[in-house]
Amino acid sequence: MARIPFADEDRLADTSRAALAALPDLGIFRLLANAGPAFPDFIRLTATLWNDAELSPRRRELAILLVARLTDCEYEWHQHEEVARLCGITDAEIGLLRSADLAGFDDGERAMLEFVRVTVDRGRASDEHFAVVRGHLTSREIVELQLIVAVYSGLAAIMVGLDLELDPASGASALTRDERGPRLGS
Numbered sequence: 001m002a003r004i005p006f007a008d009e010d011r012l013a014d015t016s017r018a019a020l021a022a023l024p025d026l027g028i029f030r031l032l033a034n035a036g037p038a039f040p041d042f043i044r045l046t047a048t049l050w051n052d053a054e055l056s057p058r059r060r061e062l063a064i065l066l067v068a069r070l071t072d073c074e075y076e077w078h079q080h081e082e083v084a085r086l087c088g089i090t091d092a093e094i095g096l097l098r099s100a101d102l103a104g105f106d107d108g109e110r111a112m113l114e115f116v117r118v119t120v121d122r123g124r125a126s127d128e129h130f131a132v133v134r135g136h137l138t139s140r141e142i143v144e145l146q147l148i149v150a151v152y153s154g155l156a157a158i159m160v161g162l163d164l165e166l167d168p169a170s171g172a173s174a175l176t177r178d179e180r181g182p183r184l185g186s
């Protein structure tokens with residue numbers, strides 16, 4: 001059981017209740033709803049990084065799975081493994097990420113994933129490494145990637161720090177989809 005109870009939906013403000021209703025029924029969202037008025041804005045930011053990003057859903061999910069692996073966050077891994085498959089990531093690639101072996105990815109994805117690793121470690125990529133990343137990602141994609149790492153590293157800290165238990169199933173099946181892939185929120 002989590003160290004704090006999930007938010008009581010009957011006591012939530014209408015905006016928080018609406019934000020929660022638009023999401024898969026997962027413990028992380030019911031836990032985050034305790035943040036009160038910050039919850040809908042946080043979900044709006046996270047949904048924007050999913051739904052309106054220039055960074056591809058595939059690259060987003062590669063980054064999220066690596067963050068989950070590097071932060072030892074089994075909850076995040078559990079939820080995003082199936083989402084990754086919906087974004088075209090193979091079981092073999094998921095296995096590589098599970099072992100933090102980036103050698104099996106193409107040059108662009110490997111550079112991006114090494115950049116994720118540096119960011120999770122709170123480091124600064126060398127100028128040479130950054131130049132390689134810059135050759136594969138636009139300025140917008142780089143900033144979106146940094147936001148994704150920040151958001152999902154923060155979520156991992158919450159999940160681990162508050163002892164969030166795994167949900168019985170992934171929320172991936174509850175996500176809506178469009179031509180780019182799974183979407184978060186309505």
